[in-house]
Amino acid sequence: MFAIMLIFIKTRKLAAWGIILMLTAFIPIHIDMVIRAPFLLGDSILVTPFIAWIRLVVLQPLLILWAWWYTKRYLTE
Numbered sequence: 001m002f003a004i005m006l007i008f009i010k011t012r013k014l015a016a017w018g019i020i021l022m023l024t025a026f027i028p029i030h031i032d033m034v035i036r037a038p039f040l041l042g043d044s045i046l047v048t049p050f051i052a053w054i055r056l057v058v059l060q061p062l063l064i065l066w067a068w069w070y071t072k073r074y075l076t077e
Contacts, residue, residue, distance in 0.1 A: 002022070018046055
């Protein structure tokens with residue numbers, strides 16, 4: 001839903017804030033993945049501690065920063 005809202009200028013800022021909240025809500029899950037690693041995701045994907053840490057420390061903050069950038073970029077619109 002938020003991805004569709006990003007398409008339209010009038011809903012872009014709201015969508016970005018929704019994405020930020022959603023990504024923040026998933027942080028405990030990523031912490032749990034770090035604690036439980038290594039484990040199999042599904043039948044064939046091995047999540048190693050390195051991958052779990054990269055998701056928590058690199059990917060999640062980058063995605064939150066990207067969404068926050070949208071809130072600043074479209075602040076005046």
